[in-house]
Amino acid sequence: MVSYKELGLVNTVEMFKKAMAGQYAIPAYNFNNMEQLQAIVLGCAESDSPFILQVSSGARKYANQTMLRYMAQGAVEMLKETGSNLKFALHLDHGDTFELCKSCIETGFSSVMIDGSSHSFEDNMKLTKKVVEYAHQYDVTVEGELGVLAGIEDDVVAETSTYTRPEEVEEFVKETNVDSLAISIGTSHGANKFKPEQCTRNEDGVLVPPPLRFDILEEIEKRIPGFSIVLHGSSSVVPEYVNMINNNGGNLKNAVGIPAEQLRKAAKSSVCKVNIDSDGRLAMTAFIRKVHTESPAEFDPRKYLGPAREELRKMIIDKNINVLGSANKGKEIFG
Ligand code: G3H
Ligand code: 13P
Ligand code: ZN
Numbered sequence: 001m002v003s004y005k006e007l008g009l010v011n012t013v014e015m016f017k018k019a020m021a022g023q024y025a026i027p028a029y030n031f032n033n034m035e036q037l038q039a040i041v042l043g044c045a046e047s048d049s050p051f052i053l054q055v056s057s058g059a060r061k062y063a064n065q066t067m068l069r070y071m072a073q074g075a076v077e078m079l080k081e082t083g084s085n086l087k088f089a090l091h092l093d094h095g096d097t098f099e100l101c102k103s104c105i106e107t108g109f110s111s112v113m114i115d116g117s118s119h120s121f122e123d124n125m126k127l128t129k130k131v132v133e134y135a136h137q138y139d140v141t142v143e144g145e146l147g148v149l150a151g152i153e154d155d156v157v158a159e160t161s162t163y164t165r166p167e168e169v170e171e172f173v174k175e176t177n178v179d180s181l182a183i184s185i186g187t188s189h190g191a192n193k194f195k196p197e198q199c200t201r202n203e204d205g206v207l208v209p210p211p212l213r214f215d216i217l218e219e220i221e222k223r224i225p226g227f228s229i230v231l232h233g234s235s236s237v238v239p240e241y242v243n244m245i246n247n248n249g250g251n252l253k254n255a256v257g258i259p260a261e262q263l264r265k266a267a268k269s270s271v272c273k274v275n276i277d278s279d280g281r282l283a284m285t286a287f288i289r290k291v292h293t294e295s296p297a298e299f300d301p302r303k304y305l306g307p308a309r310e311e312l313r314k315m316i317i318d319k320n321i322n323v324l325g326s327a328n329k330g331k332e333i334f335g
Contacts, residue, residue: 002069003138004110008076010087011110011141015050016180016228016272018333024325025231025267028052029316030093030277032059034071035284035309041075043316045084048330051320052111052273054093057100069107085334089141093275101131105140113143113182121146121168128176136177143273146172147184149233150193161188166219173224180228180273183220185213187233191242191255191278199256206239207256212266221270228272235278236260236323238315241286248289263323274324283315284308 004011015026029040031053044051053072060068072090079086091111092104101112114131116124128144135142147164164183173181188194199207220229237257245252263274284305291304298304320327 001106002108004090004108004140007069007073007090007108008087009072009090009108009110011139012052012089012091012143012179012228012273013141014333015052015089018050018329019272019326020226020228020270022325022329022332023268024329025271025274026050026052027316027319027324027326028054028091028093028230028273028275029280030054030056030059030275032056032062035305036280036312037071037075038078039280039309039312040316041078042082043313044088044320044330045079045082045086046313047317047320047327048084048086049320049324049326049328050086050088050330050333051326052089052091054091054275055104055109056093057095059093060104065103065107072108084330086330087334091143095131098127098130098134101142102134105135105138109140111141111143113145115145115182117145117148117182117184121172125172125175128172128178132177132179141179143180143182143230144172144176144178145182145184145230145232147182149184150188161186163213163216164220166216166223169220170223173227180230181224182230182232183217185216185231186210187212187231187258189233189278191235191237191252191257191282193233193235193237193258194256196254207254209256209258212258212262214265214269217266217269217271225270227270229270230273230275231263231266231271232275234258234263234266234274235276235282236263238279238282241279241282244286245282245289248286248293250285250289260323264325267323267325276319279315279319280312283311287311 150161
């Protein structure tokens, strides 16, 4: 058993408390390789933004769980080298079993999500409570979920979303003692968050997605005031990246995400954590494709992964400043 405390990581308690009071949200960026990790560390250090590094079970399999733990330790050291006082949480994204959550806690994660949203309300509560009881012994924080997002998570594809039912949240939070709650109010995983028929078109013919259900969020806030809420599926599917991919041999059709201003509004509410994965993937793919188009003879991975990493770093700074409002908040938490 290795404790996250020995690795120099933190759980999410203090970050969420400050984010709630300061009306911003903590970005949770997914990673599964070195370039993504470097970009997240450098981007957050430069913008002095508290952050959460998150790992899906698929990412854990891809990178190897031992390698991942050492990568996170490497990130702690790299962050210190920048001169930053930031500390980050290492979080399991979409944990689906007690055993997976336990294994992550035993290998140094400071926070886990138990996603029981595919189960009945009762079974979701039972599973979440079991994970919380185990995790809290080690000061590890736990995120639960109520409601189902549309889109792709690992190998699971949900065709349609089921919004969170506000009447369920009080009992869920009280019974499970969970630290934060992911809700479904219209966000969705992946780069194709909405079908064209769910959208309208603006005067330039660009697809405009339906607005988030802030009414449901408000109802939830009334029932569990001051409780930390999490938004998954919060990439904006940045059109510049989608166009760049398509102009360089890609074929992304009807890719549409959550507009930045909706996320900014959410970040000012009790939403304390916002999950972003797809935008980072799009940024890197856009620049890798561009290098391949412009320099077809290039075969040194550093020559295309380097520009991709640099773009991801810039994107992260932009998100922290302009979307989450988390930039320059690090010193309030970590001095
Ligand atoms: O919500 C899912 C995350 O974007 C992780 O995706 O399971 O393909 O690693 P992944
Ligand atoms: P996006 O696919 O919108 O980036 O969502 C990521 C996510 O929710 C990870 O859990
Ligand atoms: Zn998610």
